[in-house]
Amino acid sequence: MTRFKELDPILHSQLRLAVMSLLVGIEMAEFTYIREQTGATAGNLSIQITKLKEAGYIEVTKKFRNNYPQTLCSITKLGRQMFSEYVNDLKDYLSPEKLG
């Protein structure tokens, strides 16, 4: 019997996975851009971004632009590595079904 590696619980969540997938392809993104692309509410997105930040998967920088606060998010080295591992685990998880 094939034993599957458990998928990373931090990444295996709709919004957190969406945020990570978005950040993996770009250098930096504003909070509002992530909100627009994911269609999430500001509150929920804020919670999930905090979780990702606490896990060390993303880096959050707060700045001011024209006297308005600006939150910038970027993926960390660990985040990239964990995302890559998650995709590999997902492939293993899906492969037997596809082959079957």
Place this chain on the structure above:
Amino acid sequence: MIYSLILSVTKKISVNIFGLYYKLLYICNIFIHYSFIKVNIIMENEEKVMTGEESLKIISEMINKTKFDIRQGSFYLLFWGWLIFACSLSEFLLLKFTDVIHHYYVWLLVIPGVFVSMLYGFITGRKAKVRTYTGMLYMWIWLGFFISATVLFIVHSKSMYTVAPYILLMAGLPTFISGFLIRFKPLIAGGICFWVIVLVIYFVGPASYSLGTSVAMLFGYLIPGYMLKNRVDHDAV
């Protein structure tokens, strides 16, 4: 009499105040109750178990959204295309039809052009909500070309009339690479055009440098620039 009047007024005020208080309390309770339900719904959606297929779908959807808008680069192609085209054509016309000695003065227009370009880059950079790797690579390639061209102008300051083929040769490289980067064939062809024109003007001689530069701008920057600007489909890489 006065006592009963005071009592009735006090009673009325207290009823109104406490009535208002209880009304507010009631509204707050409803609000808290519904907001709690709302939070729960959001969290429930967020934490629900995903299938592998759903995960893959989210990943591919999001990655597709982080593409570089290739039309962003059209401003620089058109701006520099028109500026250099105007300068080189003016110099050619001055050389051909007038006796003006300092015909190369037209190239001084490049200096304000650099400032306009930098200002545009600064403003759009500040406004941008996202920085893609392709966009950054695109910017660094052109910045590298700008630095190389500046160094070349300094090195060749005593023989400026010979600098045109070298500039065109260098301009061909970022144009060609940018074309591949944004997968836009007219820009790749534009880069090749620069190199072909360099060969042509080298063999024809210095008299053809100005006109050659105008033709290079037309095929290398202006035509691809307008095609890029008007492109509506497949506009991201």
